[in-house]
Amino acid sequence: MSFVEYSDFIQDGDVAIVYLSHDSMMPVKVQHGAQTQTRYGVIRHSTDLIGQRYGSKVTCSKGGWVHVLHPTPELWTVALPHRTQILYTTDIATITMMLELKPGSIVCESGTGSGSLSHAILRTIAPTGHLHTVEFHQQRAEKVAEEFREHRVSHLVTVRNQDVCKEGFGVTGVADAVFLDIPSPWEAVGHAKAAMKKHGGRVCSFSPCIEQVQRTCEALAQQGFQEISTLEVLLRVHDVRTVSLPLPDFGPEPSALPQSNAMGEAESCPVFAPNHTSVSLKATTPPREMPGHTGYLTFATKPRT
């Protein structure tokens, strides 16, 4: 297993995703002799996981079962331990395309945070690209570097523990794309420009507040960035279910009543409910509550300098 390459069988040292239900997944570090507790009972790694195929159904001690899935950046995003607020797949997908990431891209990112976006970037730029990620919080930087090793992608990434607003990305003239998710991105726009290739590239800044966007756009324009564009993408999840809609009873039809001839008479007649009183159909419902805002995404192009 690696986050950038599929394998079929679960091995010692892998990170697997235990799928309990569609809103409950947990990452498991597979180790000989280790056990994992779930609400369906215990999973014994040596017998239940190691040597099994990814995608298998594993029966837990209490008789319940779970599926064990191969890790992907998207599953990791919903299962990872939060150390910060994270970016979710909807924004990540948009960022990846709008930054034009592909195998071989050199990317700069700050802050690393919990590494949700980092894993998606690594997946996309492998096997020949590289990610330079900057995190000013020392513990977070160390923790995420450790995760990259566990996930077998550390050869594709350099984690730097420094302040991007003051010290930049630690590289100059190499990046095809830069991503900023920091409280004051406008202070890092100059460093972003310096990190990018001479021939140009793409930049993205993620900010929750419009005032941050305003200042970032000004800084981008000042630094000569072009095609500045701010957008927002919202995910809507549709819940599929069978609903049944009751039919109102209009009373017996006039044709069924031999003596009635007046139009309004049906209403005053005694009600005989027909046998079928409802219609059932497949429908979707929106969730009762949904994230209405994550952040504004501001994209720009650095022209050739």
Next chain:
Amino acid sequence: MADSDDDDCQYRIKEGDYVVLKRGEIFKAAQIQLKKKMVFEKQWFFLDNAVGQLYSTTFEIVSGGMLQPKKLKDAEKCSETKAGTDNRNIVDDGKSQKLTRDDIEMLKEQGLQGQEIIERLIENSTTFTNKTEYAQDKYIKKKKKKYENSVMILKPTCRILAMMYLGREPGKICHLRYDTLAQMLTLANVHARSKVLVFDTCAGLVLGAVMERMGGHGFVIQMYPGGGPVRAGMESFGFPAHFHDTLYEFPICHVNALLAGTLDTSKKDSADPKPSNRNEEEEPMQPEAEQQDTAEERRSETTSTDKDSTQDPKKEEKHKDAKAEEKKMKLEEKRRKLAAAAALLEGRNADGLVIASRFHPCPVLIGLLGFLSPSRPFVVYSQYKEPLIECYTKLKERGGAVNLRLTDTWLRHYQVLPNRTHPMLTMTGGGGYLLSGTTVFTDGSKPAASQRAEEPAPKRLKLTDCEG
């Protein structure tokens, strides 16, 4: 600007390159061909002069339709102008512009640059100085859009082509909006060194997007309906030759045979090719023909037949022989390709499945899902939600998939300007729907009855009843 840098050559426009022309927010895909007239945004020009220039250069269209790299404008609007504070005294009498339409046409004929025409318009507008700063800005922007005759030449990317198709030919890509395409690539975990199945009737845009993300590493198997795969969108990416080595094709009409193990790809065509099979492969081209971007070869084939029939019979005979030979070669080539794709599919160990088509997604999904390894993602696009509801239900019954989600995304653009920040006035109404999920091992037994409540809380129904 040092133009002599060695690494520059990869960023230079070459003859034969696939490029994208851009003006304002309008894009158009093109190929750099010498002495070929291009029409873009009501203007015609030749791309000859672009050769050797760097990508992302803006060109001005000068007399004779030649392109000239635009010099960087020195301080766009240095003139400090007066501005009003509000519009209480601005009256729409239709006389504020002193230049007539004929005057403007004259200026154009004199070969004035767009910028100069705009300056004249401003000079001759009696109300311009009374307008607010913002209104002036807006006025200039509007005029620029109309009179500027510049065009930018870009290297094609998924982002640009997806935006281009949506703007120009949304019908051809089933109204797949670019943010939806972005979701698909991510949800399907498309990456280098994997084996991805693509069923695409979106002009080949989705196929191209998948190939870009694979970077020429791994396998892409394009499942196609009808007589041949549609690839116009993919061609526009201008991938290097080695990307094409990773691309395989398989006709969807052979899926059943492949699944049943009855597909014979070894048939020697020197022996009589089974007529039934032959028909199958060549006949279903009628629905595809309307799509107009089908295989080039077929078009040339038909035109040559037309010509032949008018010529004398002897020549015709000869041609027939040559053509028969050619046809045989093509059939052989087709058989070889089919066998290669079949071999890749037979392992039933693909790593991802991406479906974006105008067909009913349900049979496509159920039919192709069997080619995936367990624990692999799949994503289905449909312009409409209803068929995906059906897919969802079918998959729940069938089992073999978890993490099912039916989603769509909203995309909102913002105008961000000092004191004028707001959402854009218009947004696209619909970018289509996605059904995504992950395959899992199917054991013989049927999955336990769905745990999900099948109906919304009935209590609430009663409540609403009482309200009335």
